[in-house]
Amino acid sequence: MPDILTDVTAKYLTSMEPSADTLVEEMESHAAADNIPIASRSVAGLQAILARGTDADRALEFGTAIGYSTLHVARTGTDVVTTEIDSDRIDAAVDYLERDGIDVTVTDDPTTIDTEPTGDGAVFIVEGAALETLPQIDGSFDLVFLDAIKSEYDEYLSGSLPLLRTGGLVVADNLLRGGRVAAAETETTPAPSDSEYGSSVTAIQAFNETFVDHDDLAAIISPQGDGTGIAVKTS
Ligand SMILES: C[S@@+](CC[C@H](N)C(=O)[O-])C[C@H]1O[C@@H](n2cnc3c(N)ncnc32)[C@H](O)[C@@H]1O
Incomplete structure (x- = not known):
């Protein structure tokens, strides 16, 4: 867990994460071994709770990786349209999702995706750069x-809000970047970039302000995982 909370609290929260089945554990081990960034188990679980709690028909994800969050949401019966640029990760995601009995379609042409929900938690992986495929x-x-x-993130948000129903939810991962975003806000000199976070700290600082002040959202930033934005579309 990133160093946002005290060690004691972080350790306690990790111990309180929901237990996982063997497929989820295999995906977590794969991600750790190959240094593939995936959501924490609690953030993936949060999305599944929100999808189930709102009886969501369709979810839109930016960044599939190996399908970890996708799996959690699809298992609730919510269809997931998800974007990914890396073909090896797409292959891995297809393998994991299909092993779980989930129907998966990979396409580079999002106009071919049926906009009617399947009701079965089908997954549609859109291959390519998200900003090119989103429109x-x-x-x-x-x-x-x-x-x-x-x-x-700013462009993902502005591009996807017209597709989100009023009352629909936005979840944004990594809004605290291992504590670096808050540090950059409070330090008199800018926090030095490092290889893991690079310039994303500055971009996320700007995004966070847009997110919490957005006219069409009621939004908060929670310290869950690596910092999780949660919002409802109000208009
Ligand atoms: C943090 S990971 C996604 C993790 C995933 N949501 C999960 O929790 O299981 C971000 C992913 O975005 C992908 N990516 C990078 N640039 C992209 C782009 N321009 N368009 C779509 N995906 C991109 C990366 O290959 C990476 O797999």
């Missing part, structure tokens, strides 16, 4: 999850 994604969504390139 072609159609239909209404109940949940949006921002998790691809941090400096593009």
